[in-house]
Amino acid sequence: MDKIKENDTVELTNGKDRFFIKIEKGKVYSTHLGNINHDDIIGKEWGDTIQTHSGHNFILIKPSLYDIIMYAIKRQTQIIYPKDSGYITLKLGLRNGMKVLESGIGSGALTIVMANALYPDGRIYAYEKEEKFLNNALKNIQLAGFENTVNAFIFDLANPLPEKNFDAAFIDVREPWLYLDNIKEALKKGAPIGFLLPTTNQVIELLKGLKNHGFINIEVQELFVRDYKPIFDRFRPEDRMVAHTGYLIFAKKGF
Amino acid sequence: MDKIKENDTVELTNGKDRFFIKIEKGKVYSTHLGNINHDDIIGKEWGDTIQTHSGHNFILIKPSLYDIIMYAIKRQTQIIYPKDSGYITLKLGLRNGMKVLESGIGSGALTIVMANALYPDGRIYAYEKEEKFLNNALKNIQLAGFENTVNAFIFDLANPLPEKNFDAAFIDVREPWLYLDNIKEALKKGAPIGFLLPTTNQVIELLKGLKNHGFINIEVQELFVRDYKPIFDRFRPEDRMVAHTGYLIFAKKGF
Amino acid sequence: MDKIKENDTVELTNGKDRFFIKIEKGKVYSTHLGNINHDDIIGKEWGDTIQTHSGHNFILIKPSLYDIIMYAIKRQTQIIYPKDSGYITLKLGLRNGMKVLESGIGSGALTIVMANALYPDGRIYAYEKEEKFLNNALKNIQLAGFENTVNAFIFDLANPLPEKNFDAAFIDVREPWLYLDNIKEALKKGAPIGFLLPTTNQVIELLKGLKNHGFINIEVQELFVRDYKPIFDRFRPEDRMVAHTGYLIFAKKGF
């Protein structure tokens, strides 16, 4: 792994406090444990230690995709969380070289995870109706370093897609059943497709649509994460958890 | 995506039946809907249709990583399931170019998913005590096409690791707390590490060990998948579900 | 607690094997650990020990309501499980003296649990369309000792109810939204009502109906039980669990 340079996002941790900093020449970052000059971080290696002006040590960590998605990107929409996006990537079989349809792009959180799986030869074609979402998502994708893996467009799925022959697709829009003709036409036969929908009413509409459009291998799933208190002599689950983000629906284009 | 050739694993589906075939010249595959010559599949494109000798059509699908792990690989051990492996990959921040420690290799199911995230420049160093597991895992890794991303060794973690400076690690052994000195020494500072353990007793021992060895950002989590019957007019959860595969423990190497 | 007499249901346990026997004079019960004469059990106290003719000891246990429902009653329908029926009883506020509407009666599993909460002065009016279900349920209710707390009728909810002024109700039929006029008319103002439905489509229809009929305090809930392996040095969840029995819907009659 290379040295830390301008525009990199760096996690500073002392085991208790965690800060995420985007490195810019000449800037100073202030914490309750003292200040750090961005310039002093440039050129260091990942894993090196840096000291604040008041003598506190922090490790310089390359943020994981998980941390980038959860803490570093700017959210303008509800994001698809890592519990779901890691699984989606596997269910869609994403790997190097594939050509993937995504719509909408939201804040780009899923786009980043999918891009990592397609890297370096694959491409995501991301179609988004709202210009402000697209612009924000592209900044987030750049922050994660995948700007060359994503082609993004202002586009409404109500129209036939300009690109065809997709190996896989993920659709995160409110009424995906309205666009199944256009989506199906753009997919290779047998190509896997995924959807995320928050309500059972939407899932029911989509299941009708998928059946009517001849999709096969239809599945609906939910994923949950349960956190535990990591204390060795009082090991127990946390009191509360996220109970719902959305239903995942998977299918494949049939004949 | 390229054409189907010898040694590829192909999914044949008609929307109801699914078969996974490894293509070998001259072979015949028999189903209750008729026979198919492997030679007739070679040269077809992914997504093409093939007909059995008795006139039934099947689509030729490139199996997803999910399907390879769940249906195509040969299991000699309990595997790490996609619900967990997709998430592990994100929590460890795996991406192109990283150098990753894995031990044991099991049947290679997690290795395949991690290799996909590291591709093409990253490397997994997989250490496994049991030769029979290693040999089987390597066959599975080759089936998935990641033989160049994995270096595998017969090795016992009770010894100091021959490789150092790992960017991340995943440890799936019965008593990982015994090896934390050796593992820690091989990791970069700040590097993320994950573990999977089935019992609370093991988690408790590991939490003690991680604390004593100065690991930071310690977390324990469980993931669940709930399946639904995908029927639009009787949409409801399946009657039964997998309730436990293992606890996931994540941490980072501290100072 | 009194002595064991004819017609009592007795659990015999040695800590490993469990048998449920309905005591009948002159009968012999055979196990792989030897035979027991029913007559030798009559007159013993609950908690006493009995020996098979081949010298193995069993404790005579009064079966709990849980055990009666799960193991002793004869099932002709899907039953409402203890995880749900204990909760339903609390949500409906059932206690001594209340007059409760139930329909259908199924196999009587919920009826037994509700009767226990109403005992001795309360009454359940159970309306069931199918004579064979009613007859079986009444036998089960008698087995549990609540025959004086339940009045059961062959009756179709499509007709106005002959009894009125109910303090609470539980409705377990396929299309409860069809009968809300008749049910509402039979309830006291403010009276709590519960429903169990397996599919989201049914819940959606019922929610529409409850809103249109002016019901208030509407809630939908699901309950889960997760079992653990009770082994002190390998304490962990069981591999599989029941994922769905039904959605519980609660409301109160409004103005």
Place this chain on the structure above:
Amino acid sequence: MDKIKENDTVELTNGKDRFFIKIEKGKVYSTHLGNINHDDIIGKEWGDTIQTHSGHNFILIKPSLYDIIMYAIKRQTQIIYPKDSGYITLKLGLRNGMKVLESGIGSGALTIVMANALYPDGRIYAYEKEEKFLNNALKNIQLAGFENTVNAFIFDLANPLPEKNFDAAFIDVREPWLYLDNIKEALKKGAPIGFLLPTTNQVIELLKGLKNHGFINIEVQELFVRDYKPIFDRFRPEDRMVAHTGYLIFAKKGF
């Protein structure tokens, strides 16, 4: 059901707002929808309507046990929630006439639910170390109307129990494994016993103790409630849920 009288707890609901009032002669209850004289409620029937001085209608509802436990009792401790207490009552097989051991009494939430199942001839012997908890719990038990079903004592389980021959027991103390000798001695053979413990470490200690003391039919379980948004055209789970209150452990006294 009788008329509303002094000292009754009444729920006032208009379908949106809910208030719980303990009726005291001469008092006035103020809401943002106007005032209500307690004296105007006395003599009304459950289900009747009352109007505030500014003309808003409320239904007078007899609070369910669920509502008493969740909203009306005064809590000085973490309570055992209805999702658990309804189930505990069934697992312990509580019904009219049984003699039940409880320790500690906490805020009396479980005591109330158990008392309802034992009514009218059963008795709970509740042993509590802390006088302030006992006094508060007794007030709550009286509020629910079960003061004649509960005998409560200041008592430490480290001493042999003054009462013997219990039909069932529920123990909610921090280190129950320390008292298993005394508890066992006070139980009938075959009697069911339950425990609630928040951490896995405690469960592990208890499992050891139960095994060493010859308890049989040992089980460990967790219960979950998942709430849904009760909206017919956007039916979906709530965003968050309670993930943990405690592990339930059940067993029976062996030979």
